[in-house]
Amino acid sequence: MTHPTPPDAPLLRITGLGKRYGETSVFHNVRLTMQRGEVVALVGESGVGKSTLLNCIAGLDRADTGTVEITGRDVGRLSEREAALLRRASLGFVFQAFHVLPHLSVADNVGLPLMLQGWRDRDAITARVQGVLEDVGLGALGQRRPRELSGGQLQRVAIARALVHRPALILADEPTGNLDPTTAQRVLDLLCDQARRHGAGCLIVTHSEAAAAQADRALRLRADGVEAR
Structure with missing residues (x-):
């Protein structure tokens, strides 16, 4: 029997997480707790494993030690299929390189997560997509x-796509890395x-x-864990 997650349970709980590639340790003893509605920035030097940590959180890569729990579910104990279903239902992704499909319209790009979840009602999809496009200021560009x-x-399209299925957790990997400072600030404001x-x-x-300044908390990822900045 599946028990509902208590309303006050952490959205994300990472405990003692470690990742190695062969004999090389990327990071170890990472601990982090997040609540719904909280924006956390994770900074660190290149090569310290920030993107690897995101992949472990999403179940795209397996940690060697420790646990990741999203809405009370231990990601490391999920099968590949269960992890994929968790990503579709509970996670939204925003990447530096946008990752929009060039042959699809803006609206169809944004609607992809709904299609993957099995939505078939075109009117419902259109309404949800149009609503989120309006939210990010692209209502006329679908x-x-x-x-x-x-x-x-x-990048606004990518944010709309990340939000359209109303995920519990958004993972954003260098979301402003390809943008000029003024545009980057606007995108950050919008995402947060x-x-x-x-x-x-x-x-x-x-x-x-x-x-980091936009977040509720800013943390630094080090080889031996996470610390407050």
């Missing part, structure tokens, strides 16, 4: 192709505002001091 958009607009508005946790991996 039928455009990605090649017709600026970098800042493409939308995450809080939808009650989603948002973990931002970044080199950006501006991103």
Whole structure:
């Protein structure tokens, strides 16, 4: 029998997490707890394993030690299929390189998570997609192709796609790395505002001091764990 997650349980709990590649330790003893609606920035030097940590959280990579729990579920104990279903239902992703599909319209790109979840009602999909496009300021651009958009607009598409299925947790990997400072600030404002508005946790991996300043907490990832900045 599946028991519901207590409403006050942490959205994300990482305990004693460690990752190695062969004899090389990437990080160990990582501990982190996040609540719904909280924005956390994770900074660190290149090569310290920030993206690897995100992959372990999402179940795309297996940690060697420790546990990751999302809404009370131990990601490391899930089968590949169960982990994929968890990602579809509970996670949203925003990447530095946008990862939009060039042959699809903006609206179809944003609607992909709903299709993957098995939504078949076209009217319901259209309404949900249009609503989130309005939220990110792209309500009139749903039928455009990605090649017709600026970098800042493409990242807004990525944010809309990450939010459309109302995930519990958004994982953002250097979301402003390809943007000029002014556009980056606008995108950060939007990402943080939308995450809080939808009650989603948002973990931002970044080199950006501006991103760290936007977060509720800024942490530094080191080889031997996470510390407050």
